[in-house]
Amino acid sequence: MTTKLHPLLIVFAAVIFAILVAPLFIILGAAVSDTSFLTFPPQGFTMRWFTNIFDITAFRTTAITSLQVAVTGTFLALLIGIPAAYAMNRFRIRLPSWLSNVFVLPILVPEIVLGFSLVKSITIGLELPVFATLLIGHTLLVLPYAVRVVGASLASFDFSIEEAAISLGCPPLKTFFTVVLPNIGAGVVAAFILAFITSINDVSTSLFLTGPGVSTLPIQIIAHMEQFFDPTIASVSVLLMILTVGVMAIVEATLGLTFLTK
Amino acid sequence: MTVSLTLDNVSAHYGSTQVLKDLSLSVKAGELVSLLGSSGCGKTTTLRLVAGFLEPSAGSIRLGDRDLTRLPAHQRDIGLVFQNYALFPHLSVRDNVAFGLKQRGVGKAERDAKANAMLERVGLSAFAERMPAALSGGQKQRVALARALVIEPPLLMFDEPLSNLDAKLRVDMRVEIRRLQRANGTTSLYVTHDQEEAFSISDRVAIMNAGRIMQLDTPEVLYQRPANSFVARFVGFENLIEMTVTERNGEMVTATTKAGASLTLSQTVYGAIPDRFILAARPDGLAVRQSGEGIPVTLGIRTYLGRAYQYQCTTSTGDLTGNGPLSELLEPGAQAVLVPVPEQCCILPPEA
Numbered sequence: 001m002t003t004k005l006h007p008l009l010i011v012f013a014a015v016i017f018a019i020l021v022a023p024l025f026i027i028l029g030a031a032v033s034d035t036s037f038l039t040f041p042p043q044g045f046t047m048r049w050f051t052n053i054f055d056i057t058a059f060r061t062t063a064i065t066s067l068q069v070a071v072t073g074t075f076l077a078l079l080i081g082i083p084a085a086y087a088m089n090r091f092r093i094r095l096p097s098w099l100s101n102v103f104v105l106p107i108l109v110p111e112i113v114l115g116f117s118l119v120k121s122i123t124i125g126l127e128l129p130v131f132a133t134l135l136i137g138h139t140l141l142v143l144p145y146a147v148r149v150v151g152a153s154l155a156s157f158d159f160s161i162e163e164a165a166i167s168l169g170c171p172p173l174k175t176f177f178t179v180v181l182p183n184i185g186a187g188v189v190a191a192f193i194l195a196f197i198t199s200i201n202d203v204s205t206s207l208f209l210t211g212p213g214v215s216t217l218p219i220q221i222i223a224h225m226e227q228f229f230d231p232t233i234a235s236v237s238v239l240l241m242i243l244t245v246g247v248m249a250i251v252e253a254t255l256g257l258t259f260l261t262k
Numbered sequence: 263m264t265v266s267l268t269l270d271n272v273s274a275h276y277g278s279t280q281v282l283k284d285l286s287l288s289v290k291a292g293e294l295v296s297l298l299g300s301s302g303c304g305k306t307t308t309l310r311l312v313a314g315f316l317e318p319s320a321g322s323i324r325l326g327d328r329d330l331t332r333l334p335a336h337q338r339d340i341g342l343v344f345q346n347y348a349l350f351p352h353l354s355v356r357d358n359v360a361f362g363l364k365q366r367g368v369g370k371a372e373r374d375a376k377a378n379a380m381l382e383r384v385g386l387s388a389f390a391e392r393m394p395a396a397l398s399g400g401q402k403q404r405v406a407l408a409r410a411l412v413i414e415p416p417l418l419m420f421d422e423p424l425s426n427l428d429a430k431l432r433v434d435m436r437v438e439i440r441r442l443q444r445a446n447g448t449t450s451l452y453v454t455h456d457q458e459e460a461f462s463i464s465d466r467v468a469i470m471n472a473g474r475i476m477q478l479d480t481p482e483v484l485y486q487r488p489a490n491s492f493v494a495r496f497v498g499f500e501n502l503i504e505m506t507v508t509e510r511n512g513e514m515v516t517a518t519t520k521a522g523a524s525l526t527l528s529q530t531v532y533g534a535i536p537d538r539f540i541l542a543a544r545p546d547g548l549a550v551r552q553s554g555e556g557i558p559v560t561l562g563i564r565t566y567l568g569r570a571y572q573y574q575c576t577t578s579t580g581d582l583t584g585n586g587p588l589s590e591l592l593e594p595g596a597q598a599v600l601v602p603v604p605e606q607c608c609i610l611p612p613e614a
């Protein structure tokens with residue numbers, strides 16, 4: 001199929017692309033600048049800002065917290081989200097139609113509001129430790145992705161397969177693990193990755209939930225920038241970018257990125 | 263071991279709507295019974311009740327000496343063949359067939375051997391390693407059949423298993439299903455809305471309407487001696503004529519139509535004739551004559567059938583269709599009479 005593209009459209013697309021990609025290049029440039037302040041274009045070349053990250057304890061500890069929260073939070077969200085998505089698809093007719101929307105609420109509510117309401121209810125109300133609060137917050141933050149993405153792959157799942165397994169003598173719970181789960185595996189992986197990336201990059205919700213001694217990497221980046229305006233920020237951003245791109249590359253290679261847009 | 267299936271006054275509801283009404287049905291050991299009826303009459307619902315995916319709101323279901331009514335679906339030991347095949351997409355053909363055996367704790371070597379033997383019987387040995395997505399519709403349905411048969415269930419159930427296949431394959435597959443069912447002597451319940459399929463494959467057919475069984479009989483009896491006007495219409499008795507007896511004279515009975523036409527019928531031919539009844543006839547059961555005793559009609563459109571002419575006829579109380587001989591070409595608009603051909607007509611109770 002050959003579609004003629006209008007020259008203006010090409011120009012337009014190029015401009016948009018440049019606007020999207022330019023900041024990434026600027027950050028990359030700033031990260032290797034041999035100056036003690038953020039600047040672009042870079043002056044000189046050095047890798048010391050990258051090694052500097054690892055010398056600053058706060059970056060190390062917050063990176064570990066971020067990973068722990070992202071992995072555990074995503075895992076918890078899937079633990080709640082998969083059965084919820086399953087129930088909503090399996091018993092669609094018998095459930096009220098607004099129920100599925102409840103699980104999207106955290107996406108629709110501004111993250112600032114979500115963060116603030118969690119402070120009110122968890123930090124102040126329950127007086128839980130900071131890490132637990134952070135974990136609950138992130139679980140809620142990524143739950144919609146788990147429900148939606150797993151739900152999308154369940155929507156095309158033929159439930160008569162489940163009945164076939166049951167009629168052949170497989171108990172219902174075992175059927176879920178041996179027949180349903182293997183057939184929605186791709187959706188579960190996609191949900192995991194989307195949720196993980198959302199969690200690891202989150203600022204607004206975490207801002208409210210972090211406390212004395214416990215913080216996440218993105219928050220630490222902001223805190224660092226307020227004190228030192230040096231290229232360390234840029235180099236951390238580059239590392240975060242590489243992590244995200246790496247995860248995406250794995251998804252693309254194994255499942256195809258269309259999974260994330262479905 | 264062959265056992266019988268009995269449904270006793272079973273009712274089923276979806277929410278507050280009743281879908282099955284006091285349905286009773288018995289499939290004898292080794293017999294294949296079809297449920298035949300139009301869309302939405304409750305065939306699938308009946309199957310799902312027996313399979314255990316739906317609980318009856320009243321009544322009981324028995325398989326041999328086992329009471330299935332409250333038994334969980336996975337303990338019922340019933341082979342199911344679905345309309346859309348419902349193969350496990352993530353398992354090979356062999357693993358699909360072996361699935362039920364695995365649930366029964368049969369060891370790997372034995373279940374593979376049994377699965378292979380069953381695939382051989384349905385002619386799919388060469389496809390054992392394939393994934394279901396790489397099979398044609400007919401092959402998928404054979405795998406589904408093998409998967410249900412290999413567990414040697416006391417009861418097999420089919421829900422429109424052939425409706426996704428093309429016409430030629432449908433005929434081949436139904437012969438194959440019948441062959442395998444006969445060979446194992448497995449009691450079977452078969453759902454279809456295709457009359458030809460039901461009549462050709464079944465020992466007996468249950469004709470269903472709106473959650474009830476209207477008649478359960480052999481195809482021959484259904485075709486020749488329907489028990490009520492619903493079944494009569496279903497098997498092609500287009501002409502249903504309401505009649506009232508006016509005179510009884512030994513075996514001979516005189517009855518009149520609503521329009522006043524009078525017929526003399528013999529109880530030796532028709533059996534006992536009640537005071538009010540419906541005379542049912544296919545087009546070839548009403549002979550078109552120019553004159554004589556019969557129902558007076560005005561002839562309408564004439565169609566050539568090869569062995570006879572068929573006439574659309576009008577009367578003051580409705581339209582009738584009759585056949586006339588090739589030797590006698592009658593023109594539309596002419597007056598004629600329709601004479602019942604005794605062996606081709608039957609007497610039905612009046613509609614409620």
Ligand SMILES: Nc1ncnc2c1ncn2[C@@H]1O[C@H](COP(=O)(O)OP(=O)(O)OP(=O)(O)O)[C@@H](O)[C@H]1O
Nearest residue numbers: 093276277281300301302303304305306307308455
């Ligand atoms: N899950 C459900 N909820 C509510 N009503 C249902 C449900 N499933 C079926 N019904 C209704 O029950 C009636 C019987 O349905 P059933 O599926 O048994 O029909 P069927 O005879 O198998 O028809 P078909 O030939 O179209 O498959 C129909 O009127 C249908 O609308």
Ligand SMILES: [Mg+2]
Nearest residue numbers: 305306307421
């Ligand atoms: Mg059906």
